[in-house]
Amino acid sequence: MPHPGRFCRGDQMGRGPYEKCGLLRDTGLAPNRVVEQTFEIPFPYKDIKQGKKTVRELVSKEMDIDVKLWYVPFGEMKGPLSRWNQLWRRVTKKVTIE
Amino acid sequence: MRFLKSLVFVCFVLPLLCQPVNAGTKKAKSIDELAARYDCSSCKECHEEIYEQWEKSAHSKSIFGLGGRTAATIGTTITRGLMTWPYSGVKKPKDVKLKHLMLCAKCHLPQLDEATDSVAREIVKAIFDLRSRNKKVRREAIKKLKKVSINCLICHQKKAIVHKWVDGPIRKDAVYGSTDGEHESEKYPVMKRSPIMGESILCGQCHGLGPNLELEEPSQCATAYGSYLFAYIPEGGHEKCQDCHMKRFNKGHSIPSYRDPDMAKIAIDFKVDTFSYHWRKTKAEGVIPLAVVKVEMINKTGHGIPDG
Numbered sequence: 001m002p003h004p005g006r007f008c009r010g011d012q013m014g015r016g017p018y019e020k021c022g023l024l025r026d027t028g029l030a031p032n033r034v035v036e037q038t039f040e041i042p043f044p045y046k047d048i049k050q051g052k053k054t055v056r057e058l059v060s061k062e063m064d065i066d067v068k069l070w071y072v073p074f075g076e077m078k079g080p081l082s083r084w085n086q087l088w089r090r091v092t093k094k095v096t097i098e
Numbered sequence: 099m100r101f102l103k104s105l106v107f108v109c110f111v112l113p114l115l116c117q118p119v120n121a122g123t124k125k126a127k128s129i130d131e132l133a134a135r136y137d138c139s140s141c142k143e144c145h146e147e148i149y150e151q152w153e154k155s156a157h158s159k160s161i162f163g164l165g166g167r168t169a170a171t172i173g174t175t176i177t178r179g180l181m182t183w184p185y186s187g188v189k190k191p192k193d194v195k196l197k198h199l200m201l202c203a204k205c206h207l208p209q210l211d212e213a214t215d216s217v218a219r220e221i222v223k224a225i226f227d228l229r230s231r232n233k234k235v236r237r238e239a240i241k242k243l244k245k246v247s248i249n250c251l252i253c254h255q256k257k258a259i260v261h262k263w264v265d266g267p268i269r270k271d272a273v274y275g276s277t278d279g280e281h282e283s284e285k286y287p288v289m290k291r292s293p294i295m296g297e298s299i300l301c302g303q304c305h306g307l308g309p310n311l312e313l314e315e316p317s318q319c320a321t322a323y324g325s326y327l328f329a330y331i332p333e334g335g336h337e338k339c340q341d342c343h344m345k346r347f348n349k350g351h352s353i354p355s356y357r358d359p360d361m362a363k364i365a366i367d368f369k370v371d372t373f374s375y376h377w378r379k380t381k382a383e384g385v386i387p388l389a390v391v392k393v394e395m396i397n398k399t400g401h402g403i404p405d406g
Contacts (some may be wrong), residue, residue: 031398035396
């Protein structure tokens with residue numbers, strides 16, 4: 001989202017149309033630009049003692065990963081304003097490992 | 099005597115006949131008066147489908163807002179902004195004048211510049227009445243705030259001409275659209291062509307370039323038009339606001355945005371790619387079995403997301 005400055009001075013972000021002025025940063029999606037985000041999710045595993053050794057075992061070799069893209073107009077995922085949130089995309093992928 | 103009558107006609111009657119149609123309009127003294135001046139209920143008689151589309155739009159609730167959010171934010175502007183600034187002249191909500199409210203009304207109720215300070219105070223009172231514990235008071239306040247909004251006469255009259263030295267002043271007896279001619283309406287008998295009706299600048303007048311530097315105290319709300327001009331166009335974009343928000347899915351005057359599923363679908367190209375591997379992290383933490391999720395998004399709209 002746009003991070004507007006506060007009265008167009010200093011390094012503080014402004015909040016509300018009465019303070020917002022200019023831009024300090026914009027983490028939103030600019031038109032026609034590719035934005036990539038990468039997430040690393042460990043598979044569940046446990047470490048088991050076998051004699052003197054510790055062996056790492058996978059608890060599950062499969063994961064269903066749910067990726068959701070939300071439009072959050074008022075900045076909260078919980079709370080009274082979250083009722084305006086829109087789920088724009090949902091993609092589920094099954095990932096396996098040997 | 100005949101010469102004297104002619105002279106009287108020339109001196110008094112001729113100037114009155116030659117006045118521009120907007121001359122001498124007094125400022126509205128109440129919300130009801132402003133609402134009457136910008137009453138567009140008669141438009142529904144001939145433009146029923148368009149009117150019903152507009153009723154569903156955010157424009158039709160531009161002061162109250164979706165779920166009262168706009169009114170709440172105007173309230174916050176007063177309490178956390180105006181009342182805290184040493185040179186605003188506002189110590190309590192009753193001190194708010196027209197020029198203070200124009201920080202928000204410049205875009206949320208442009209016709210407010212044709213009203214007096216008393217209308218500004220009436221709007222402010224209604225906004226603070228929304229916080230009342232009395233249900234009846236809250237209901238009356240909502241009713242009052244919904245009387246005025248961005249309606250037909252804002253885009254199709256007040257904001258229809260931007261370059262007034264080129265295209266002339268706004269005529270109060272006209273509605274502006276795609277052509278010149280007669281218009282079947284007692285109050286607005288003239289139809290005039292607006293050269294910007296299908297252009298992004300029509301929307302850009304309110305949907306933001308950044309800080310409103312022409313105001314004594316600049317406010318900044320939406321910056322979508324700025325993003326359109328300085329990010330979308332340089333990236334090769336060439337569509338107009340109206341192309342996506344009105345024409346593409348036949349949305350017409352409901353002009354939807356993020357809450358509409360069709361708009362959400364075309365707004366973003368969204369790809370998810372996954373793979374897995376064993377990551378040899380460190381000696382201490384060992385080998386981690388890892389899933390990697392790569393999300394690629396491309397904003398296909400004409401402005402930054404989010405923005406407004």
